[in-house]
Amino acid sequence: MAEEITEIIEDDPIEVRRAKRAALMAAGQDPYGRAFDRSHTVAELNEGWAHLADGDSTEDEVTIAGRVMAKRVQGKIAFLELREAGEDIQLFCRINALGEDAFAALCDLDVGDWIGVHGTMMRTKRGQLSVGVDSFELLSKSLRPLPEKFHGLTDKETRYRQRYVDLVMNPEVRSVFEKRFKIVSAIRRYMEDQGFYEVETPFLHAIIGGANAKPFITHFNALDRDYYLRIATELPLKRLLVGGFEKVFEIGRQFRNEGMDPFHNPEFTTMEAYQAFTDLDGMMDLTEGYIKAAAMAACGTLSITYQGTEVNLDGTWRRASMVELASEGAGEDVSFERTRDELVGILERNGGHAEAAWGKGKLIAEIFEAVAEEKLTQPTFVIDHPLEVSPLAKKHPDNPELTQRFELFIMGHEYANAFTELNDPVDQAERFRAQVEAKDLGDDEAMGYDADYIRALEYGMPPAGGVGVGIDRLVMLLTDAPSIRDVLLFPHMKDETPAGGARSAAPAASVATDPAPEPVDFSNVVIEPLFADEVDFDTFSKSDFRAVKVLACEAVPKSKKLLQFTLDDGTGEERTILSGIHAYYEPEELVGKTLIAITNLPPRKMMGIDSCGMIISAVHEVPGDDGEPEERLNLLMVDDRIPAGAKLY
Structure with a gap:
């Protein structure tokens, strides 16, 4: 039965299109078509008929398909721009x-x-390669308008959330993912060429194992x-070494229930490989090989640029110990010879x-992170890690620490x-027990005791080397992408509407409204007691509270809690403040907000960054699912009409 045609609402483009459907x-x-046989791709047309001179016409028949990206009607002639697989061609249509x-x-x-x-095929007198159309058919009716052509889709959150539109509107985004596909394919080919089997685990x-992370x-x-x-x-792959497979690798997803920042996503892709009868030197050679292969596949060169910095992937990469690099960065001796x-x-x-629980090894690793990591611009293998932070690695023959x-x-x-790789079952069992003790002391990222893995080692695992590489981060490097979300087709995002908030029942609604806030049961709220001590007015007036505008906000690398704010405080100079609120807010949702900060606190160095002030927030507690109190935090956000630098009295 034919669908009833509804009244067209002229100012609602979605309803207009629904009426056409x-x-x-x-x-x-049928506005949703059928199989369609093509004779060529648009790319083949652009290449194969590039020789046509202006005004030339041919009798070369072609059949193509794609998405209409632009339309211009001039009386009895119409011009359409057709896009297919990132390539465009003009359609010249005459009545x-x-x-x-x-x-x-x-x-x-x-x-x-x-x-x-x-x-x-033809070329117009103005030099535009075109298809002179003699017939067409609709393959799929679009009900939702694409973003306006000349401004495209620029809002980052919308781009990440609606990647399907991002790919249509921004050809450079498509190029990034084409490079990603080439990188993964090149790594796979390189590993297979080295005699590795690709396996699935x-x-x-x-049992949690193979890394220290929250699952x-x-x-x-x-x-x-x-x-x-x-x-x-790691552990399933090494079981295969026990079983006699000498070279194995797996490219696949890992899941860590941790924070999101420009370099981390809870769901991410790695390649892990294990090879019998080799060691750390063999793994360094292998790693240089597959990364260079990926760079050549994606970039065609080993000299690349990342965020304005030249990086040379050619030659043999530097190899230096963690103690050496930490000492260089700190400007003094950092070693096990020092006291805790x-x-x-x-x-x-x-x-x-x-x-308090950290020993010397963990402290050395933390010092390295604080003073050396960010200085390692060119490829550098950091070797000889402390045993305390490497529970699955073999002890150094010259230094058991x-x-x-x-x-x-x-x-x-x-x-x-x-x-x-550690292949001594007795040593491995001792390290697992140490991890269990750490978990009992509250470390929710420590590994469990994997008795079956110990049993496998007791059957004998050959000496071996193993390596894991983060595919997403490597793609960022080779595509010059500033954020991991730029190289994930579907990055994780907060819900568009908070849990418990009202959602619109009309799917065709085209005007966005602010979602209803999650209801709060104030009867369960616990607040801190008011201070009994009074403060005199002169002391209070020394605190300089100002309205500040968030110009930029990003997660601090190596921190699960800190966000770095770049703020307009009305002085004409940007102010940096760090705040440990990442558990409550994602950085992109705070850009453009007007907050309150105290601006005359002395600078405090956090993660090597001077934090000049404090963002003001309100904190309370509510009972959690287990009945224990859980903290809730809300930033103090004020009317955007308040100018940057306005003082609070």
Whole structure:
């Protein structure tokens, strides 16, 4: 039965298109097409007929399909821009060639519609390569208008959330993902050429293992027990070495229930590889090889630029110990020869904070992060990591406090992590027990005791090297992308409407409204007691509270809590303030907001960055699901009409 044609609402483009769809169906036409045989791609037309001179016509028949990206009607002639696989070509449409009815139907098409066309190749007198259309058919009716052509889709959050539109409107985004596909393919080919088998291991793990990270937990109904989404593929892959496969690798997803920032996403892609009868040096050679292969596939060169800095991937990359690099960065000796208190002092002088449970090895690793990491611009293998932070690595033969492990750093960030693998079951069991003790003391990222893995090692695992590389971060480097979200097709985002908020029941609504806030049961709220001590007016008046505008906001690398704000405080100079609120807000949602800050606090160095002031927030507690109190935090956001620098009295 034909669909009833609803009244057209002229000022609502979605309803106009829905009415066109209804009219087509009422006329017995399917607005969602069928299979369509093409003779060429648009790219093949652009290449194969590039020789045509201005004004040339041919009898070369072609059949192509694509999305209408622009339409211009001039009397009895219409020009359409058709895009397919990132390539554009003009359609030259005349009423004489199509006939009146078909020409009218063509003029009724909307930008965004998918069509198939048949015609002949030509070049207009103005030099535009074109297809002279003699017939067309609608393959898919677009009901939602694309963003306006000349301004495109520029809002980052909308781009990430609606990647399908981002790919249509921004050809450079498509190029990034084409490079990503080439990078993954090049790594896979390189590994296979080196004799590695690609294998698949489970996503669901009964025990956390292979890395120190907080896992996602799910319930396995059939076994009636909790399982973890994998945080690494290491232990299953090394079981295969026990079983006799000498070279194995896996490219796949890992899941870590941790924060999001420009270099981290809770769901990410890695390549892990393990090879029998080799060691750390073999893994460094292998890593240089597959990264260089990926760079050549994506960039065609080993000399690349990342965010304005030249990076040379050619030649043999530097190899230096963590102790050596930490000492260089700190300007003094950083080693196991120092007392723990001395190492704590070095860390705190460089903006870090030491926890009571940390030994010398962890302190050295933290000092390295604070003073050396960001300086490692060119490819550098950081070797000889402390045993305390490397529970799966083999001890260094010359120093039992160190391990045979490397991390590859480029542009101040880690790209790969590798070991001479520990294959002593007794030693491994001791390290697992240490991890269990750490978990009992409150470390929710520590590994569990994997008895089956110990059993596998007891059957004998050959000496081996292993390496893991972050594919997403490598793609960022080779595509010059500033954020991991720029190289993930579908990055994780906060809900458009908070849980419990009202959602519009009308899917065709085209005007966005602010979502209703999540209701708060104030009867359960717990607030801190008011101060009993009074403060005199002169002391209070010394605190300089100002309205500030958020110019930029980003997560601080290596911190799960800190956000770095760049603020307009009305002085004409940008102000930087760090705030530990990442658990409550994503940085992009705060840009453009008007906040309140105290601006005359002395600068405080946090993660090596001077924080000049404090963002004001309101904190309360509510009972959690387990009945224990949970903290809630809300930034003090004020009317955007308040100018930057306005003082609070």
